[in-house]
Amino acid sequence: MVSIVFAGVGGQGVITVAIMVGRAAVAEGKNALMTELHGMAQRGGRISVEVRIGDYKSAIIPTGSADALVAFEELEAVRNISKLKEGGIVLLNRRRIHPVSMTIRLQNYPEDIVEERLGRVNKVDVDADQVALNLGNKKVANTVMIGALYSTGILGINEESLVSAMKESLPEKHWAVNMQAFEEGKKLTGLSVANIA
Amino acid sequence: MxxxxxxxxxxxxxxxxxxxxxxxxxxxxxxxxxxxxxxxxxxxxxxxxxxxxxxxxxxxxxxxxxxxxxxxxxxxxxxxxxxxxxxxxxxxxxxxxxxxxxxxxxxxxxxxxxxxxxxxxxxxxxxxxxxxxxxxxxxxxxxxxxxxxxxxxxxxxxxxxxxxxxxxxxxxxxxxxxxxxxxxxxxxREKNSWGYRRNTxxxxxxxxxxxxxxxxxxxxxxxxxxxxxxAFDSSYGESPTLIITSGAAYNYIDEALEMLNVRARILKIGMSFPLNRERVMEEIGKAQRVVFVEEGGPFIEEQVLALCALNSIKKEFYGKMNGFVPTSYEMDVDRTAGFLSKIFGIEMDVKKDESIVPRREPVLCPGCPHRATYYVARMAMKQAGIRNPIAPTDIGCYTLGYYEPYQLGDFCLSMGSSVGSSSGFAMNSTEKVVSFIGDSTFFHAGIPALVNAYHNNHNFVLVIMDNSVTAMTGGQPTPETSPPFRRVDIESVVRGIGIKNVFVMDPYDLKNSLETFKKALRSDDLAVVISRRECALEADRKRSPADAKVFTINQDKCNQCYNCVKNFSCAAFYTEDGKVYIDGELCDGCSVCSEPLVCPFNAIEVKD
Structure with a gap:
């Protein structure tokens, strides 16, 4: 039984990542639930997706009970932190997308809120955007995040299931770079599946 | 594959x-x-x-x-x-x-x-x-x-x-x-075959x-x-407490009961009208108290209470009608555990996160033509001396024009209501009425209201923001989409009503759009501006990645007037320590911000 919150900003591929995890779990015969919210904006609005694997009926994770928060954007990590259980892990992509309402007021990104709030939890920085850029395709940042999440061992899913779920969701010409991104992501957390499991 | x-x-x-x-x-x-x-x-x-x-x-x-x-x-x-x-x-x-x-x-x-x-x-x-x-x-x-x-x-x-x-x-x-x-x-299954017969x-x-x-x-x-x-209804569990539930609300009950460490019998209703009366009455007969957990109004609750009244059945009832279950907003495990704890008389810790996190409002996408239309509209009204326009708006991405800095969205009830309400405002107000509607919404419910406005001599400016797609719901086709469908031309529809003051503009061309918009504002009769430019997301889907451009701020030329962030306000702009930047990951490359009407210092340039 595992509950994970994926959070970010519209356009970052948050939903795509969550679907792959859910598909992999279902392919293994597990029950998986996912809830996604579509706000008014097509791009740039906040997105949070919750995935639960195991014998659940509610796709919405109760407050303080998520095992992990996979955040694609810093402020969105903070916004969803209340879902995280005591001792839960935050995988944080170091990406800042400035809210327009702050930009209009010429305000800086609220760095202090991020550091203060995330400083109190078990956080692993994952520079997925930079890794993706190094691989020559900034769009694979979300696959880097999947690799990082897999390496924590909390998913309880086999690597093969995840990889085939990714392949089922992607055109063949993008497989190679995504597999590379997945491998790079696995190295980023400094954790290894074997140690945790 | x-x-x-x-x-x-x-x-x-x-x-x-x-x-x-x-x-x-x-x-x-x-x-x-x-x-x-x-x-x-x-x-x-x-x-x-x-x-x-x-x-x-x-x-x-x-x-x-x-x-x-x-x-x-x-x-x-x-x-x-x-x-x-x-x-x-x-x-x-x-x-x-x-x-x-x-x-x-x-x-x-x-x-x-x-x-x-x-x-x-x-x-x-x-x-x-x-x-x-x-x-x-x-x-x-x-x-x-x-x-x-x-x-x-x-x-x-x-x-x-x-x-x-x-x-x-x-x-x-x-x-x-x-x-x-x-x-x-x-x-x-096999499909039925066609066999129409007349029937009174x-x-x-x-x-x-x-x-x-x-x-x-x-x-x-x-x-x-x-x-x-x-096939629709089901029940399980042994307890003198019966929870009658349905829909999404059902999904949260088991986990909430577990959280509170209490038991209940669950009757999950799948067909809620007409109810399976015998089954409901049988379940109630066995229960000491009955709790109704539904999302929305007391739909099943009202029907069951009426049945109980008719059958002179008296139980302890807990639901929306006596204030034990909330009547608004969706349910979840936390909320369900919250009200069940009161009904079961159990103390529950409520975890509250006190942190204040800056809001992230929904915004128009980078490259969105609606942003350019709103920018031009604001500028044209200012130049025409219209200080307090009344701006009815409608249902679509452009409803986001309600937010600052555009703040053009004063009244919106439903699909097409911008046009009907404009007649009501124009009939009574001395302020200029400038209203906004999208192409798909115009076809949906705007046309009869525009016929009404023309026929009854109402004077306002209607801006039809024509991006040729139903954008907010994910880019579905509209009556303008062709082929294989036949294209319905908005301008012809508007002219066909008899409206003479029809102006077409490309909002990406700010200079000409400004002049066009001012003409529409000056007209002394009902005027329609068709602001025509394809949805940026649709354009991106068709464009080859090789043609993608990204813009950047030349800091040597930037005079920090902040017009771009304060008035044009593209979501790709941000500021740090008073300097303006463009987030290259977000920039759509539409180039509108590089026009002199947004940046008079020509500081916004194509990034190499």
Missing amino acids: VLEPLLGPEGRTEFLLGNEAVARGIYEAGVSVASTYPGTPSSEIGDVLYRTSAQMGIKFEYCTNEKVALEVAAAASAGGLRSFVFMKHVGLNVAMDSFVSLSGSGVKGGMVVLSADDPSMHSSQNEQDNRFLGKFAKVIVVEPSSPQELKDFILYAFDLSEEVGHPVLVRSVTRISHIRAPVRLGKA SYVLMPENAYAAQASIADRIERAASSRFRE
């Missing part, structure tokens, strides 16, 4: 969105005709059908509005075909006129209407509970709880509908339509309508005692 899970073989289990399960469900049910007007949270049903309906052997179409969509499906059903129409909850209001009559006419081929309600208003103007509309129209109401049940209930609903000759309303909500879960695929009940003139009333009651009674009723 990217799989199309919806066409998979019988027996496979796929991880499907509730709305995808709906599309698979109508395929398995042998539906021949499906229709809709796009609306979240029902939109993905149409997205799937648009892609796969030909392979499913389903004639699917996007209609100009929900009423038309319902009528398309009703006619197919009259000819013996199974037909399906789906919409968001407020869409049923639009279809209501024909929907209510449909229960009088009855159906021949099974006909199912799906309403996707939106408790908590994630993407809507209200959270109306359409089960009440179903009962009001005397239509059978069923409510699934999960993607699997969405598919299963649709199959039962078609069988039931065809057996009793009556339409069925399936009520989904955001947290079912937008949930993903494993769904087991079944076999696709199809023409509800008073004489026929009088007779139809009696047959409605008869069909509802037959549904109440149908063999299918057992």
Whole structure:
């Protein structure tokens, strides 16, 4: 039984990542639930997706009970932190997308809120955007995040299931770079599946 | 290979969105005709059908509005075909006129209407509970709880509908339509063949309508005692406390009870109108106290309490009607545990996170032509000395013009209401009325209101923001989309009404648009501005990555006037320590911000 919150900003591929995890779990015969919210904006609005694997009926994770928060954007990590259980892990992509309402007021990104709030939890920085850029395709940042999440061992899913779920969701010409991104992501957390499991 | 899970073989289990399960469900049910007007949270049903309906052997179409969509499906059903129409909850209001009559006419081929309600208003103007509309129209109401049940209930609903000759309303909500879960695929049934015969009940003139009333009651009674009723309802658990629940609310109860470490017997109602009265009364007879947990209004609660009153049954009742269960917003485990703890008399810690996190409002996408239109509109009004315009707006991405810095959105009730309300404002106000509507919304409900405005001599400026797509729901086609459909030209429609002051502009061309807009503002009669530019997301989908440009700020030239961030306000701009930057990941490359009307210092340049 595992509950994970994926959070970010519209356009970052948050939903795509969550679907792959859910598909992999279902392919293994597990029950998986996912809830996604579509706000008014097509791009740039906040997105949070919750995935639960195991014998659940509610796709919405109760407050303080998520095992992990996979955040694609810093402020969105903070916004969803209340879902995280005591001792839960935050995988944080170091990406800042400035809210327009702050930009209009010429305000800086609220760095202090991020550091203060995330400083109190078990956080692993994952520079997925930079890794993706190094691989020559900034769009694979979300696959880097999947690799990082897999390496924590909390998913309880086999690597093969995840990889085939990714392949089922992607055109063949993008497989190679995504597999590379997945491998790079696995190295980023400094954790290894074997140690945790 | 990217799989199309919806066409998979019988027996496979796929991880499907509730709305995808709906599309698979109508395929398995042998539906021949499906229709809709796009609306979240029902939109993905149409997205799937648009892609796969030909392979499913389903004639699917996007209609100009929900009423038309319902009528398309009703006619197919009259000819013996199974037909399906789906919409968001407020869409049923639009279809209501024909929907209510449909229960009088009855159906021949099974006909199912799906309403996707939106408790908590994630993407809507209200959270109306359409089960009440179903009962009001005397239509059978069923409510699934999960993607699997969405598919299963649709199959039962078609069988039931065809057996009793009556339409069925399936009520989904955001947290079912937008949930993903494993769904087991079944076999696709054979489709009915076309066989239309005239029938007096199809023409509800008073004489026929009088007779139809009696047959409605008869069909509802037959549904109440149908063999299918057992397929919808279920119960389990041993306890003197009976929880009667339905829909998405059901999903949270087991976990909430576990959290509180208490037990209850659960009666999960799947067909909530007409109720299976015998079963409900039997369950209540065994219980000491009864708790009603529903999402929306006290729909089942009212019916059950009426039954209890008629049968002189007195129990302890807890629900929305005596304030124990909240009447607004969607449920979840936390909320359910919260009110159940009070009913069970258990102390519960409420965890509260006190941190204040800066809001992230929904915004127009980088490159969105609506931003340019609003920027020009603001500038033109300022230059024309219009200080306090009244700006009715409408339902679409452009509703976001309500937010700063544009703040052009004063009044919005429903699809098309910008134009009708503009007549009301213009008739009474001395302020200039400038209203905004999108192309798809204009076709949906704006045209009759514009005819009204012209005919009754109202004077205002209507801006039709024509991006050639139904953008907010994910880019569905509009009556302008062609081929293979025939294109309806907005300008011709507007001119056809008789309106003389019609102006067409490309909002990306700020300079010319400004002049055009000012002309429209100066006209002393009803004027229509058609601001025509393709949705930026659609344009991106068609553009080759090689053509993508990204802009940057030349800090040497930037004078820090902040016009770009304060007035144009593209989502790709940000500031740090007073300097303006462009987020290269977000920039769409539309180049509008580099025009002198946004940056007079020519500081916004193409990045190498």
